[in-house]
Amino acid sequence: MTTNASAILIADDQRDVLEALRLLLKSEGLTCLTASSPAEVLETLGKRSVGVLLMDLNYTRDTTSGREGLELLGKVRALDADLPVVVMTAWGSIEVAVEAMRLGAADFVEKPWDNTRLLSILRNQQALRASRLQARKLERENEILRGEDAPAGFIADSPPMRALLEAVRRVAPTRANLLILGENGTGKGVIADLVHRQSSRADKPFVKVNMGGIPDTIFEAEMFGHVRGAFTDAKGDRIGRFELADGGTLFMDEIGNIPMAQQPKLLRVLEDGEFERLGSSRTQKVDVRLVSATNADLGVEVAEGRFRKDLLYRMNTVELRLPPLRERREDIVPLARSFLARFGKRYGREDVRLGPAAERALMAYPWPGNVRELSHLMERAVLLAAGALIDQLDLAGAADPASEPSGPDFSGLTLDQAEERMIRAALERSAGNIQRAADALGLSRPALYRRLEKYGIGGGT
Numbered sequence: 396m397t398t399n400a401s402a403i404l405i406a407d408d409q410r411d412v413l414e415a416l417r418l419l420l421k422s423e424g425l426t427c428l429t430a431s432s433p434a435e436v437l438e439t440l441g442k443r444s445v446g447v448l449l450m451d452l453n454y455t456r457d458t459t460s461g462r463e464g465l466e467l468l469g470k471v472r473a474l475d476a477d478l479p480v481v482v483m484t485a486w487g488s489i490e491v492a493v494e495a496m497r498l499g500a501a502d503f504v505e506k507p508w509d510n511t512r513l514l515s516i517l518r519n520q521q522a523l524r525a526s527r528l529q530a531r532k533l534e535r536e537n538e539i540l541r542g543e544d545a546p547a548g549f550i551a552d553s554p555p556m557r558a559l560l561e562a563v564r565r566v567a568p569t570r571a572n573l574l575i576l577g578e579n580g581t582g583k584g585v586i587a588d589l590v591h592r593q594s595s596r597a598d599k600p601f602v603k604v605n606m607g608g609i610p611d612t613i614f615e616a617e618m619f620g621h622v623r624g625a626f627t628d629a630k631g632d633r634i635g636r637f638e639l640a641d642g643g644t645l646f647m648d649e650i651g652n653i654p655m656a657q658q659p660k661l662l663r664v665l666e667d668g669e670f671e672r673l674g675s676s677r678t679q680k681v682d683v684r685l686v687s688a689t690n691a692d693l694g695v696e697v698a699e700g701r702f703r704k705d706l707l708y709r710m711n712t713v714e715l716r717l718p719p720l721r722e723r724r725e726d727i728v729p730l731a732r733s734f735l736a737r738f739g740k741r742y743g744r745e746d747v748r749l750g751p752a753a754e755r756a757l758m759a760y761p762w763p764g765n766v767r768e769l770s771h772l773m774e775r776a777v778l779l780a781a782g783a784l785i786d787q788l789d790l791a792g793a794a795d796p797a798s799e800p801s802g803p804d805f806s807g808l809t810l811d812q813a814e815e816r817m818i819r820a821a822l823e824r825s826a827g828n829i830q831r832a833a834d835a836l837g838l839s840r841p842a843l844y845r846r847l848e849k850y851g852i853g854g855g856t
Contacts, residue, residue, distance in 0.1 A: 401525070402426040402443075403517055406436045406450035406467075407483070412506075416449070423514055433467040440474050446521045448480045452491055461491035465498060472499045479520035483508070515623070515632040522634050549585060550730045553723035559586070559715060566713045567593035572665070574650075574710050575688040577717030580767030583688035586717060587646040590686055599643030604636050607649035614657045616673045619664075625674025635672065637664055641681045650710065651691035651702065658703045665709045685710060720762040720769065728754050730766060734773035735785070744777050752787040779813050781836045781846075788821050788835045815850045818843070822852070 405416045405427055413429045420427045428445065430436045433454060439445075448471060452464030461484065471480060479501040484492045492503035501523075502516050551560050566573065567590045575583045584603065591601045609617050616625070620635030636645060653661060664670045668680050687710050696702035720727060731749060739745045749757075762768060772790060780789040818836065825831035833843040846852075 401446045404428045404445045406430040553725040555718040571712040572685040580765035581717045587686045591644040602640040603646045607652040611654045619670045621673035622675045650687040651689040720765040738774045738777040746783040750784045756787045
């Protein structure tokens, strides 16, 4: 099946209607496909994925009752239960539209349609479809390596992590809002994902938002959406993150960065499940489970007047603390091996493995950047290691427990430049002994000599 997840499939047996809609959508920069019969709709959906289906309820077999369209709707829902379907019905046939909504249609428009309303409905449904597809993509990327519900590469064998997972197992099925605390790079997003997977909302949207990346000026539009004309650049309606997450889970990372002026708006939707899009007076209701995360001390933020106490109480019905990597040392080497396998497959180096000296260096290192730092280090090692055996010298920052936490900076270097730097470092550490440097680099002595000649590096014994 090919994919065009943003395309709109239009189904109507009247060619003038199809052409009018095609020209309207094209003028708005929207991609569309057309079908003139129920059979053609099903054939198209069997070949490709689309963003929205806009379909008439009456076709040549029966032009008044809408039964043919309702039958088609049932078949479409069986093919793709997540596909948004907007039905078109003639004026005065509202009861048929209501029946279509009961059978799973997302919305309806009357013929003759209002262009503005139709475009707003289609764009909103496109955004919802894109959110669902993104959630599916993230799930595919997080294929299970350990345990039925754990994301890919998830290692939790240490006692602190086993205790955390037991807490997750108890609270995930509930409706309670969760606050995940932990240092940068510990994997708070992974735990939020795990909570969603183990909840009763697992088949609903999982929407992530980094609160530190939302400027104060667009906070309300980003979180609650806006209507056309709400501000200068609002050329159409847009749904916000809460609406996208309706029925599912909203993960708000870096929650401590929410500006004080915006906190009452967030508190209201958490307390009442109600909000208004920016520029609209119509109150909407949502059912969202909130999972928040931060590395800040929110108690201090409250004491110093930068965070509302009532908002904190609403967010942290249950508090989960994620231990730093240095407190879960049993997981370090298994995590490193898992990352090596992942990046080895990505870069065509499935033969790479950790040597004993590298494992000792990893265990001795303090890991100020936690699991994220370990992941980045293993990716660099896969890219830069000359041989299949990852040695201490391939580990940059973790090679020497006393070294600077960030290790050498390879940013901006080509692979040749990085390799030259690693060879010079190996020679320096081995006091110029070629054999020792070659062993550390996982190279034969002749292979190292060839590289010395290539880079114009002299000396060595």
